[in-house]
Amino acid sequence: MTFNAAPTDLTGKVCLVTGASGGIGASAVAHFSALGATVYATDITDAFDGAATYKRFDLLSDDDLSGCCDWIAEIKPDVLFNNAALFAMGSVLDAGDLVQQDKLFGVNVRAFYAIMQACAKSMVEQKQLGSIINLASQAGHRGEALVAHYCATKAAVISYTQSTALALAPHKIRVNAISPGVIDTPMWATVDALFAKFENKEIGQKKCEVGEAVPLGYMGSPDDVARAAVFLASEQSSYLTAQTIGVDGGNVLR
Numbered sequence: 001m002t003f004n005a006a007p008t009d010l011t012g013k014v015c016l017v018t019g020a021s022g023g024i025g026a027s028a029v030a031h032f033s034a035l036g037a038t039v040y041a042t043d044i045t046d047a048f049d050g051a052a053t054y055k056r057f058d059l060l061s062d063d064d065l066s067g068c069c070d071w072i073a074e075i076k077p078d079v080l081f082n083n084a085a086l087f088a089m090g091s092v093l094d095a096g097d098l099v100q101q102d103k104l105f106g107v108n109v110r111a112f113y114a115i116m117q118a119c120a121k122s123m124v125e126q127k128q129l130g131s132i133i134n135l136a137s138q139a140g141h142r143g144e145a146l147v148a149h150y151c152a153t154k155a156a157v158i159s160y161t162q163s164t165a166l167a168l169a170p171h172k173i174r175v176n177a178i179s180p181g182v183i184d185t186p187m188w189a190t191v192d193a194l195f196a197k198f199e200n201k202e203i204g205q206k207k208c209e210v211g212e213a214v215p216l217g218y219m220g221s222p223d224d225v226a227r228a229a230v231f232l233a234s235e236q237s238s239y240l241t242a243q244t245i246g247v248d249g250g251n252v253l254r
C-alpha cells in the first residue's frame, strides 16, 4: 500500500482558466498559482488582475475562438479549467427566445466544446496526463421553468464530460465536471436581478432565499469550488474520470 499525505503541489503544471475575471475563475487562478502552477487566463474583459499570463478573447466571436485555440496549441495546458459561461432567463413563450439560446449555447456549449477539444488534441500530441475540469451546474441536473436554455447548456456540459472522458481514457487524460450549487459571485447579481423581474421579488430576496434553502444553510464561496478544482487538477484524483462532482452544500442528491 502507498500512502501519499503530501500537500498538493501543482509545480510544473500549465493550467488554462477561462472566464478568469469572474468569481470562480479568479479564485481558480489564485489557487492554481499559489500551488506552483504556471497559469494562463482568458476572459472577455480588457484587463485581468491576477497571477497569470492573460489574453482577451470574446468566445462569441469565431475569430477570437480560433485565436484562443491557436493559443492553446502554443501553451500546451496540462489542466483546463473550462469555466466561462453566461446566464439568462426567459419563458419559452418569449419571442426573443432564440436570440438568447444562440448566445448561451455559443459560450456555454460551442466555445466550451471548442476549447476542450483544442486542449484534448494538445494533451494527446504531447502525451500529457492531462486533467480537464468543466464547469457544469446544479441547473444541468434538473430543468427550471424560466431557465430552460441555461439548464440545457449545463446538461450538455455534463454529457460532453462523460463522452470526452471515455474518448480520452485510453490516453490517460481525465475529464470531470464540477456542478456548483449557489455560489456568491458576480453572476449572482445578474441571477438575482432576473429573478426579481420574473418572480416579482425584491432585489436581494432570491439570493437570500437560495442561501437559506441549502442544506448546509448558506451560499458557497468561489474558494469552495476552487478547492475541488485543485483536487481534480492534482494526482490526488488520478483514478477519477467521467464524473460530475457537486459542490453545492447538499442541494442535489445523486
Ligand SMILES: NC(=O)c1ccc[n+]([C@@H]2O[C@H](COP(=O)([O-])OP(=O)(O)OC[C@H]3O[C@@H](n4cnc5c(N)ncnc54)[C@H](O)[C@@H]3O)[C@@H](O)[C@H]2O)c1
Pocket (backbone or CB within 6 Å): 018, 019, 020, 021, 022, 023, 024, 025, 042, 043, 044, 045, 057, 058, 059, 060, 082, 083, 084, 085, 086, 107, 135, 136, 137, 138, 139, 179, 180, 181, 182, 183, 184, 185, 186, 187, 188
Ligand atoms: N455562481 C453560481 O452560483 C454558479 C452556479 C452553478 C454554476 N456556475 C458556473 O460556474 C462558472 C463560473 O461562474 P461565476 O459564478 O464565476 O460567473 P461569473 O459571471 O462571475 O464568471 C463567468 C465569466 O465568464 C466570462 N464570459 C462570459 N461570456 C464570455 C464571452 N463571450 N467571452 C469570454 N468570456 C466570457 C465572463 O466575462 C465572466 O468573467 C460558470 O460556468 C457558471 O455557469 C456558477
